Amino acid sequence: MSMQQMTTNQRLSRTIQQIPPSGIRRFFELASSMEGVVSLGVGEPDFVTPWHMREAAITSLERGYTAYTSNSGMYELREEICRYLSSSFGVGYNPNNEVLITVGASEGIDIALRALLDPGDEVLVVEPCYVSYDPVVRLAGGVPVAVRTSLEDQFKLTPEQLEAQITDRTKAIIFCFPNNPTGSIMTKEELNALARVIEKHDLIVISDEIYAELTYDTDHTSFASLPGMKDRTILLSGFSKAFAMTGWRIGYAAGPEDIIQAMVKIHQYTMLCAPIMGQVAALEALRHGMDEKDRMVESYRQRRNYIVKAFEQIGLTCHKPEGAFYAFPSIASSGMTAEDFAEKLILEQKVAVVPGGVFGDGGALHIRCSYATSMENLEIAIERIDQFLQKHK
Amino acid sequence: MEREKQRELLHILEENGRRSAETIATMLGTSIEEVKETIEKLEKEKIIIKYPAIVNWEKVDENDLVTAMIDVKVTPKREVGFDEIAERIYRFPEVQSVYLMSGAYDLSVVIEGKTMRQVAQFVSEKLSALDSVISTTTHFILKKYKHDGVILEKPEDDKRMVVTP
Numbered sequence: 001m002s003m004q005q006m007t008t009n010q011r012l013s014r015t016i017q018q019i020p021p022s023g024i025r026r027f028f029e030l031a032s033s034m035e036g037v038v039s040l041g042v043g044e045p046d047f048v049t050p051w052h053m054r055e056a057a058i059t060s061l062e063r064g065y066t067a068y069t070s071n072s073g074m075y076e077l078r079e080e081i082c083r084y085l086s087s088s089f090g091v092g093y094n095p096n097n098e099v100l101i102t103v104g105a106s107e108g109i110d111i112a113l114r115a116l117l118d119p120g121d122e123v124l125v126v127e128p129c130y131v132s133y134d135p136v137v138r139l140a141g142g143v144p145v146a147v148r149t150s151l152e153d154q155f156k157l158t159p160e161q162l163e164a165q166i167t168d169r170t171k172a173i174i175f176c177f178p179n180n181p182t183g184s185i186m187t188k189e190e191l192n193a194l195a196r197v198i199e200k201h202d203l204i205v206i207s208d209e210i211y212a213e214l215t216y217d218t219d220h221t222s223f224a225s226l227p228g229m230k231d232r233t234i235l236l237s238g239f240s241k242a243f244a245m246t247g248w249r250i251g252y253a254a255g256p257e258d259i260i261q262a263m264v265k266i267h268q269y270t271m272l273c274a275p276i277m278g279q280v281a282a283l284e285a286l287r288h289g290m291d292e293k294d295r296m297v298e299s300y301r302q303r304r305n306y307i308v309k310a311f312e313q314i315g316l317t318c319h320k321p322e323g324a325f326y327a328f329p330s331i332a333s334s335g336m337t338a339e340d341f342a343e344k345l346i347l348e349q350k351v352a353v354v355p356g357g358v359f360g361d362g363g364a365l366h367i368r369c370s371y372a373t374s375m376e377n378l379e380i381a382i383e384r385i386d387q388f389l390q391k392h393k
Numbered sequence: 394m395e396r397e398k399q400r401e402l403l404h405i406l407e408e409n410g411r412r413s414a415e416t417i418a419t420m421l422g423t424s425i426e427e428v429k430e431t432i433e434k435l436e437k438e439k440i441i442i443k444y445p446a447i448v449n450w451e452k453v454d455e456n457d458l459v460t461a462m463i464d465v466k467v468t469p470k471r472e473v474g475f476d477e478i479a480e481r482i483y484r485f486p487e488v489q490s491v492y493l494m495s496g497a498y499d500l501s502v503v504i505e506g507k508t509m510r511q512v513a514q515f516v517s518e519k520l521s522a523l524d525s526v527i528s529t530t531t532h533f534i535l536k537k538y539k540h541d542g543v544i545l546e547k548p549e550d551d552k553r554m555v556v557t558p
């Protein structure tokens with residue numbers, strides 16, 4: 001019998017072959033193979049989930065809560081999320097049919113896009129942004145179209161930039177404020193200006209608000225809370241960042257009933273439901289975790305203040321991030337590309353940062369530095385980056 | 394300095410009493426002078442009482458102290474209640490802390506000594522000998538897990554990967 005083996009090219013879908021591997025992977029391998037690395041490369045809180053949430057999960061396990069929940073997630077949790085969104089961001093949802101508990105905001109991004117897109121539909125991706133938007137749009141059959149923000153505009157999206165990229169194939173727009181990697185936020189007025197363009201072109205908005213709680217100078221404005229926007233916005237969020245719960249994999253999507261129910265359909269045939277232990281811990285977080293959340297935010301703010309000033313002092317231009325826990329200084333003055341900069345920095349000084357280009361071309365001359373690490377580590381990292389800059393003058 | 398900032402400053406100092414005024418000012422987004430003034434004021438008002446180091450003495454074997462917690466029942470005195478006897482007790486240098494308690498006994502006294510014998514001697518010869526002391530019950534501490542809010546000997550390593558999305 002002659003059996004011809006399919007080549008990898010033949011075996012894998014064209015879509016998956018066209019998606020490049022994550023740009024961070026190489027750095028991760030480099031960084032993990034070295035000792036004594038101070039890492040500013042980590043996109044998650046440096047706090048362990050506060051004890052009483054862990055305790056709540058342990059207790060629920062002891063009582064035998066180990067089964068599936070409803071597809072949409074525990075009703076109590078959905079109810080609590082609605083209460084929270086309403087009191088904190090002034091946008092009301094019905095726990096019965098307008099909220100879905102997802103496996104992290106990550107799943108929410110994926111199924112929102114799959115619920116919306118037909119092959120060839122264009123999705124505006126506001127860059128620099130979280131690494132997964134572009135590939136996930138492709139996986140859903142869509143065509144990602146980059147809308148670039150820049151340092152001159154403090155990485156905020158302007159209505160002109162937005163309008164310039166809209167075609168008659170544009171179906172939706174995905175953005176994240178406070179932003180990963182730039183830490184920039186958009187004020188209510190600025191968002192309102194975008195809303196007018198979005199309305200005019202009848203776009204659907206996927207608003208990733210996973211960093212909503214982590215703002216330092218002003219309060220967060222939820223896009224869905226703007227006049228007329230709730231009906232066209234999918235609000236995505238979760239517990240990973242604000243409550244230091246990345247490993248629990250709990251997020252949520254809130255939005256108009258038709259879209260959320262379409263997402264439930266995908267979710268119920270793929271995930272079934274989010275893990276129950278995580279849902280129990282998340283419920284505890286919303287009910288009793290606000291003080292701890294506030295303390296963590298306070299601590300991020302102090303470190304933000306420190307790192308921004310320190311960058312300026314050692315000669316790296318850095319706009320002041322107003323949210324999330326990343327600083328995004330420009331390394332243009334070094335004359336290196338960000339990839340070069342990050343690679344040399346880790347080899348010579350053992351400081352891990354992420355080259356900005358992985359978040360989109362607009363970030364090419366920046367590095368992302370997470371300040372979700374101890375003040376002691378930040379001080380060491382700054383000293384080492386300073387030495388690095390001196391040497392490469 | 395406004396109250397909220399002042400509270401934040403206290404948290405920063407509590408976490409690390411050796412942090413420079415300059416760094417603290419940057420962290421809080423205020424001026425160095427304001428930080429210095431506020432710290433001085435807090436010290437004067439006895440809100441900041443001391444800047445101690447928390448030492449895990451078990452790791453320093455030449456200084457193997459024993460600690461005992463002693464429940465003390467006393468007869469309070471007219472006018473001064475428990476305060477006078479408490480003061481007489483806390484003036485002994487061996488005494489680390491004294492608390493007035495509700496419940497089965499009146500004062501909780503923490504003693505540190507070089508040996509168990511030394512602590513026993515202190516209790517029988519000094520503490521029990523005080524007029525108002527009715528009885529004492531001595532508990533020796535076998536191991537300290539957490540002290541003044543600090544968990545001793547906790548593996549503090551960062552369990553996160555060096556770089557993640």
Ligand SMILES: Cc1ncc(COP(=O)(O)O)c(C=O)c1O
Pocket residue numbers: 043103104105106107130176180208210237238239240246249250251558
């Ligand atoms: C912008 C953004 N969205 C979503 C996520 C993923 O969140 P989750 O852990 O809830 O899946 C991240 C994590 O880094 C992120 O930065």
